[in-house]
Amino acid sequence: MVREFRIKVDHNKCVGSRICTAVAPTKFQLNAEGQAVPTTSQNCNLKLIQTAAEACPVGAIEVETLDETKRES
Amino acid sequence: MTSTLKEKLADDILSPEAIHNPESYFARLREEDPIHWNEKQKMWVVTRYEDVVFICRQPKLFSSDKLGFNVTQIPESKRAKYQEQFPDIFSAYPHILSATDNPVHDQIRLIVNQVWTPVQAEKWRLRIRGLIHRLLDDLENKDEIDFIKDFTLPLPLRVILEFLGFAQEDWKQVKKYSDRWLAFHFGSGLDAERWHSGAEGIKGLIDYVQPRVCDLKSNPQDDYISALFKAEWKGQRLSDQQVIVHCATMLFAGHETTTNLLANGLHILLSNRDQWSRICADPSLIASAVEEIIRLGGSIKSMMRYALDDIEIKGKKIKKGDLVLLVNTSANRDSRKFSCPHQVDVARRPNAHLGFGQGIHICLGAPLARIEAQEAYLALSQRFPAMKLLMKDAEYYPLLRARALKSLPVVLR
Numbered sequence: 001m002v003r004e005f006r007i008k009v010d011h012n013k014c015v016g017s018r019i020c021t022a023v024a025p026t027k028f029q030l031n032a033e034g035q036a037v038p039t040t041s042q043n044c045n046l047k048l049i050q051t052a053a054e055a056c057p058v059g060a061i062e063v064e065t066l067d068e069t070k071r072e073s
Numbered sequence: 074m075t076s077t078l079k080e081k082l083a084d085d086i087l088s089p090e091a092i093h094n095p096e097s098y099f100a101r102l103r104e105e106d107p108i109h110w111n112e113k114q115k116m117w118v119v120t121r122y123e124d125v126v127f128i129c130r131q132p133k134l135f136s137s138d139k140l141g142f143n144v145t146q147i148p149e150s151k152r153a154k155y156q157e158q159f160p161d162i163f164s165a166y167p168h169i170l171s172a173t174d175n176p177v178h179d180q181i182r183l184i185v186n187q188v189w190t191p192v193q194a195e196k197w198r199l200r201i202r203g204l205i206h207r208l209l210d211d212l213e214n215k216d217e218i219d220f221i222k223d224f225t226l227p228l229p230l231r232v233i234l235e236f237l238g239f240a241q242e243d244w245k246q247v248k249k250y251s252d253r254w255l256a257f258h259f260g261s262g263l264d265a266e267r268w269h270s271g272a273e274g275i276k277g278l279i280d281y282v283q284p285r286v287c288d289l290k291s292n293p294q295d296d297y298i299s300a301l302f303k304a305e306w307k308g309q310r311l312s313d314q315q316v317i318v319h320c321a322t323m324l325f326a327g328h329e330t331t332t333n334l335l336a337n338g339l340h341i342l343l344s345n346r347d348q349w350s351r352i353c354a355d356p357s358l359i360a361s362a363v364e365e366i367i368r369l370g371g372s373i374k375s376m377m378r379y380a381l382d383d384i385e386i387k388g389k390k391i392k393k394g395d396l397v398l399l400v401n402t403s404a405n406r407d408s409r410k411f412s413c414p415h416q417v418d419v420a421r422r423p424n425a426h427l428g429f430g431q432g433i434h435i436c437l438g439a440p441l442a443r444i445e446a447q448e449a450y451l452a453l454s455q456r457f458p459a460m461k462l463l464m465k466d467a468e469y470y471p472l473l474r475a476r477a478l479k480s481l482p483v484v485l486r
Contacts, residue, residue, distance in 0.1 A: 012423035015435045016130045022183055034130035035431070057435050059191045 003058060006051040006064040007049060013060035020052040028052060042069070075116075083320060084227045086114060092471045095374060096415070099403035108389040111282055114473075116396035117389070120403035122410040122427070125385065128378060128399055129431035132175060135378035135397060137434055139172035139255050139258070142379050145394065146263060159268055159469070161276040162257070168318040171326070171434055184311050185319065185437065187304035188297065194440035197236065200446055204231050206453045209439045212485065217463060218482040221336050224449075229331035232445060236327075238285065238296055250277030259474045278321035331442045332402070333477045335449055337370030339454055340481060342450070343462045345417045352419055353458040362419035363446045364426065370403045373390040373427030375400045401427040402476065452460060457485045 006012075007029075009020075016034040027049050028036045037051075046065070053061035076362070085091050091098040102109050105122040111118050119125055128135050136142070140163065147155050156163050166172050170181055175199070208228060210220055230244040239247075249275070257271020286298055290313065293299035300317050342349045352358050376399045380391050391397065405426045406414040429436035436442070453460065463482040470477045 002287060012425045015429075015431045016126075016433075017435045018179075018433055019183070019186055033126075054192055055186050056192055057186070057190065057437070057439070 002047075003056060004042050005044065005046060005049070006062075006066060008062045008064075009036045009038060010060045010062070011035050013058045015058055015060075017057050023055050023056045024048045024052040031067060065067050078119060086111060086118070087473060089471075091481055092469050093103070093467075095402060096406060096474070099400055100406065102400075103403050103407060108387055108391075109285055110389075111398075114398070117391055118396050118398045118400060120400045120407075121404065122404040122407040125399045125401060125404040125427055126431050127386070128397060129376075132178075132433050134381055134384055135259075136174050136381050136427070137172060137178075137378060138214075140166035140175045141167070141174075142396075143261070146261065155268070161272050161279065162268070164314070165275050165279065165318050165321070166212075168315045170319070170323050170437060171322075175433070180306070181311065181315060181345060182433070182437075183306040184304045184309065186473045187306065188300040189437065191440040194444060197232075197441065198444050198448065200235065201232055202448045202452070203226065204235070205445075205448050209452060209456060216486065217482060217484050220339055221332065221478060221479070225332045225335040225339075225481075228335070228449065229328035229386070229413070229442075229445060232300070233327035236297060237282070237323060238289075238294075238298065239324075241281075246282065247278070247324050247449070248328075250274045250281070251329065253402065254278065254325050255329065274325070275321065278324055279317055282320040282324065286320055287313070290316075290376055314317070327408065327438050327441070330436075330438070330475075331445055333372030333475060334367065334442060335446060336478045336481050337476055338366035338446060338450065339453070339479060339483070340368045340462070340467055341366055341417060342419075343460065343483070348417050349454070349458075350421045351455045352450065358419050358445050359451050359454075361422055361424065361452065363415060363443060363471050364424040365421050366418050366446065366450075367428035367443075368411075368421075368424055368426035370476065371402060371405070371426070372477065373428070373430070374402045374472070374477055375474050376430060378435075398473070401430065460485050 014020055016030070018030070020036050021030060027039055029039055029043055031037050045072040046063070053063050079283065085098060099120050101117060104361065106185065107121040108124060109118045110119070119128060142150060164301060168175065170178060170183065173181070206230065208224060212223055218224070227244065230248060231241050234241050234247065252274070253270045254274025257267050257274065259265050277463065289298045290302050298316065301311055301319065321353060342352070352362050378397045378399065380393055380395045380397060381392050384391050405411070405428065408414050410425070429439040461484050463484055468479045470479060
């Protein structure tokens, strides 16, 4: 099973605090402007991503579990 | 532009005109010389949005180490003497989040972040609402008030004291020590009075918080300080001293800025009556109104960094050790980022202002300040929609770093 999530970092809110890249270094990285971008949307450790979202000091990270799951081809 | 104009601008940063109307002063710098060497203040003044953001997001190049910077100003032969004379400053500053660089900053912040997030702050909304209505109940029978003395000064102090579990009656004592500390924190130089003031303020607040913090370590409760002791990041916890300094800093930093924000915000709203009427008629605009107020009337006018290495930005050669003033209040009116930047629009979205800073030093107390401001303007607009300013010209304290009104007389009905 491939579980898919929609992870969105709102760049109008993201201040480049780097909290998410410290909490979940394999799930977020910084772009050239120093703002966070998610590195994955599949089969990730959802709990870790939710922890990073909650730790974000400006609430810039949204995590949505997609209703549909699909089988690996 | 002529060099004469540049020099005039450089000399004017604390002039009555620049204090009264910083927008006009900084707008000229922003357009004509956005990374400007101010010869009088001996510092770079950065006024465009993109440059302020860039520097804030380069903590390896631009330091926030306040003690480190202060120490560089002391001649080497006198450093040991200062350390001996002001032990409280030297022992506290290496643990103050806003005044440290990495790795120390992240070590503290990531532990604090386990127990303090916007989600945690939200749990305080109803208690803050209650405090606001109790304060307004006391003002109900008065026609005219000084909004600062009667509301914006007591509210943030009461909130932060209640948040940390201290008695609200202690606010005068806390305010006295905070003011002493403030004179050191936002100043610079070797002036003995400044250092004595800082030492007295820091020692006063540390001595004030210490017994309660130590008691909570031995007898933990369901509260923020006990949670700080339990919080871990990669197996590390905060030391007793780190928790004590953190709590003292919260008392110091957690009220003055919100006092000024609440006052500046009401001044903006009542001076733009159409915008005040909009929030009175539609309370769902309160959240975006507060962001707009922070953009245009945030209490922190500028932030300080110093260069850890030589760096060239837009042709300007910043040298290692140079002071850099990041003028967030100017960046927040940069037309390259905001459409109609001088216009007050309580429904503005998006609104990526720099009122709480940017980068790793983003204001820790921002979630609490936002809630206080949202709840304050909600209560005021619902209870006193007819309130009016009783002054023609606003008067501000002549400060480089903060935007602080001296008074705000209003009539409630």
